[in-house]
Amino acid sequence: MKRFYIIIAIFCCFATAANAQFGAGGGSSIVGKISGTLIDSVTKKPMDYASVGLYRSGGKAPITGVVTDEKGNFKLDGVKPGSYKLAITFIGYPTKIIDPVVTTDSKPDKNLGQVLVSPGQKVLKEVTVTGQKALIENHIDKLVYNVEKDLTAAGGNASDVLQKVPLVAVDINGNVSVRGDGNVRVLINGKPSGATAASLSDLLKAIPADQIKSIEVITNPSAKYDAEGTAGIINIVTKQTNMSGLSGSVSGGFGTRQNNGNANINYTKNRLTLSANIGGNFTWPQTSITQSFQDFHPDDATHTSQTSNGTSRVKRYSVLGSFTAGYDFNKYNNITSTFRVTDGTFNTNAQSFNSKTDFIDATNNYTDTSRTLGHNSFGGFDWNIDFTHKFHKEGEEISLSTQWSHSSIVTNYTNMFSSTFANQGDNIDGINNEYTVQLDYTLPINKVLKLEAGGKEIIRRISSTSNVFSPDSAAGGALVFDPINSNLYNYNQNVSAGYAVLTVTLPKSYTILAGARLENTDIHGDPINQSQALSPFSQNYNTFIPSLTIQKALSSTQTLKLSYSKRITRPSLQYLNPFLNQSNILVQSVGNPNLDPETSQTVELNYNTFIKSSVINFSVYYKRNDGLIQNVAKVITVRDGAVGDSTSGTLTKYYNIGTNNSFGASFFGSINPIKILTIRGSVNAFTFDPTVYPLYSFYQTQNSVRISYNAFLSGSVTLNNGFIAEVFAVENSPRYTIQGSNPAFSILGAGVRKQIFNKKASIGINTIEPFSKYKDFNSSTVSPTFTQTSKFEFPFRSVGLTFSYTFGKVSFSNPQQQKKGLNDDQKQGDQGGIGAGN
Template structure:
């Protein structure tokens, strides 16, 4: 027994001696911080690697944290090679670093990373695949070049593949359990399709997008719009020294195809660029809706509808711009864009209306045709001035956009009455709605950053003015005369002018490992307009609309950096969601003869208080970000179903006193095996809404969750594979109980012609499982709805890059420090 104890102690002492000896030889450290060379913003989730200079073996690997900081511990003595790889940036290399007994710690300080001269960064040789994500607690940036499953698709397909974002079957974007997210294009609202977000996203080819930013709790510097945050879609702006370009094309099933051309030229004084994209999408949709009238006016108790449709959309996008470098610290930019779209929709609507015993009383068969077209253009001037004092900067931006659109619709219906208590007769009706819309947008913004001590003071001003003219004239076929008479009850003219004027101040500083940011934004928002229409007796009326919303929006961010490459963060921000044109425009959508959709001119904006507590930690092969969030929403906007009037129910926007959302979001990026990395995102949340008895809404609550998983495989040096799946569980919001939705996408990319060209083959929703469905309940109506939308199931894309650098950048003087493409 004693002998065994002595042997055990000897063994322990032996291994302690080995570990002590090992520690003496492996206690070197390299640390530093990564920043964007132009904006000085911290770069998170960059791959930092140390290799043995002689053998080129990887000794240590890590990811930078949310402040761009990194630490590589337990390094052996010897001659080392240091590399940083980050998608969209040149690889940073520092060689001949020496760890020795007299030099155990090397602090590289701030490493300024320069943007890559090509949109495709070469894979860092010592990593499996390059990351296309910059994930922080409140701000996440996704570089979309490596999203293989969305190639050949639209911005809608691309957003579907972004962690934290869910796109339902109707094309509506959801972020953290809310559809009230503010979507911007290059930092500004878009007027494509009159500002309808769903149509905007379907009008942008994925190939025209450079990156997507998701900001869940923006500071006072950003617009206060959007209760769950901001999604900013950044379009490509090709920028390489000399003359360069790329051409791409894609062909998919069901007659879907698109193509594009990107050209740019840059020297030391000017950068000129232009992009053109064309897209033809052929969308098949099949839906069903069953309505039960709980308090029927007559014998009809059930209405069973099916509405298959085919939509063909042809879209042209052009973007061009010039950056003029007046001097090394001053830049003046001019840019503009043009969008043209033409949509043709053919829908067949079949309705069976039946009694309580489900016997059919009436059938309606309608052929709904839509032919619409629209154009939008925008012009922008941007000025940037930096100063000798580091981080001091002045920016001025002026923008103007204008859009027009018109549509001709035809709803030809045949109604047949059936039953013993009424004659069997056929009634033909034809409605012809004609719509003519125009809108304009004006924007002026200035921002100034002033370093004060160790902190920064940001101040700025922004004015946004938007005007809308939405006119609808409806004509009804007179079966007696054969002429079309104006249907006054459904004809409306609506004009509105929406102004938002804002001032903000923001201060940020850092004390040791604690940093803070405090901001205040004041917005004066005024919506004025008028509605011109006719009452049921064809007497004209004018209804004024006026909504004034003047508020202060404070924001607070507190960050405590902990040891072990981890940090805690707290955020608070007051936000607002202002009504969209669909919410407040009184012009009805009458394409469904038994269910009209109309806006509410008296709708109020939502007032939101958003709280978030986050924790993040980086290991050598794992990057973890988690957030607990809670939102209180006053005057919650919800689409409600009213009781039937003359057999027609109406969907209208109304305010519910309060709604609450709380949840936990976790995003993890894992790289355990060379050649394979995956990103896993899950979001668990609960929605609660107050009762609104006047609308027949009881107090409700519902728990839900969603998860998505994206796998990236590097099969060979020139072949990569991506496999993605997502699942959105059922959830409850006010009247709506949304059903679960899930799907799987896959794609592969093959590099050819010495990495100058790429072939991408992908399939979206390959199991054909994604469909949008929900149940809506009120005191008067029970509605079951489902729709499945099918675009290209599979597509093949080709991208070819051409050109070369004819102007060479100045080399770094220090031979041991360089950056390479």
């Protein structure tokens, strides 16, 4: 019962207030828009690329803003009812203030019509474009990449899109990292998914880019968020609708490498909202080329080398579907439920030619061929039910969220050798059930203070069954079930958490976001095997997670932010599972049930400015990782069936190897040198300088300070008649460990799109790596007793056609004008999740 103390305490603190106000409060969830057209008072011509900033009446810090289009039109969306002021700035014009601009529940939309702006003598050096729906936006607690604005995203998947998000890198296997740290927490609409625990890389390939509205990168999360993930949080926000009526869209792409399709339909009537979405990805069979070399010299009497050359053919498909239903009981109470299902598979057919050279005794030399057949599948569902109650005081609300995530991943493989090693098969079936209950409360105490507090309980139940098949001489060498080497692993994890965050708005445009979170983790693992005497293990520990952000608005166009955060990475099942993985007999791996969690602390200084229609963001940061988790490879002896002797191989196991102090800097910018051209770029560089514990110092061969980086550059041109063209390049340097490096990664791509049917449809063509059929990925591992290198050539060149079409009839009229009484109020605009990227 200890796990529930935090949640019960927090709930009791607010129970009296909730009971007194429940069902009788205020706090409108209605959102509207403020629009108009800027006209030069002298020339009577529209003012394009002027800045319109939105402030609270009497406020000094901008809430959001936009840049006018070529006809001088502007529109500020997502505006809650209230009293505001507009600040209009443009080069050569004095700032024009309109105050107040009032919107209400009954009239949430305000059209100012033509707004005349007089020219003046004062020339402004900078103008505000805060909140513009540009490709990249910077918020106080996150960076937002608006996928809807990315031309080359069409026809791709979430993994493709993430490669272009600033600070994020994706390797050839689909592993995601932020600022070089792979311990990332990935959310979908602000919630974890059980599918990410089973196979994150496969899930990302299953999400069509056309389903994604934006991607949020939170490098220094406040205490409100789960502390899991030392690198921070990536939140994938999917497209939703807040329009009245029936609408939908169909989109997709067909190409030489992969094919994508996506369809969604949305219906809103009175207080009921329904939406459904289905998308899929199918990859044509792809053949990769593999090469590896191992050189073993554990002592003066032993020196051998092994080479392997082969091919690997992979076929892949995946499907993702969801259904959401929401209902507003009245103006203050809302319930929403989402059911999301995933399914996918990929099959592998690999062949290789292997040889061994013994430099001491040539009679141990051999050559061999091998074949591996693999079948991998993943699937599951996430079911969320969320209830929100808004109180009488504006901004005060309490929400209860629940989620059940179920996922499974099945890995079946068969290794067959011509002579040297014994054939082997293994069927691995993993099941993950995750149950979550979360309570959150928000209270704006006054204009200066806002309190957020809550509690959360996560219950994880994971099991992994490995059924090994070995040759049986009585069955003519056929593979039969091997109970001695088969195993079962049960893993239970409970995480109880409570948090409080205080936002303080101070004079002189200072804002402070301070919080604290306490998490208790209780773990129990139970390995079962007939041949290994493995004992159950348990862990229980508390983690205190403070967070602090101080932001200063230097001007309406410049922001300076200093932040501190602490994060934790709990070892997952693959890190802890103590059973030996022999899918590659010469390169084996095993988990470590004694792993401790890895923690990180990050201090970051960030500067953001807008100059006319351009944006510049620059950060410097220091990050310390304690209990750094890395895999360490050691030499082992493998029985050589061909000559009755033995040969050398490697065994990789995860350890807490030490600490790492990293310094880094990141930059991204967007400029418009001419009206039709937009150039965007980002780069992130950081150091790797670990201090290894004495127990593992023998294995360390990477002793010097290493610098890694990832960079992105793109240019887009908007032409007449609905034509848009873009080219981009991605470059990721190698990532380093104490024993070597992981592969570098780069991509070059381009696309052209034509909008048709009054922009309700579009067709386009995209290409990836047009000048090279294969991409090379090289890695190395070096220890005092062996050297291991590998080369992987993956077919990347592709050309594809993309299309999209939207349909339906929707109404943007204010539904409040047609309703009577509070019970008929309709909720609009809430996108859910961490944020909608507005």
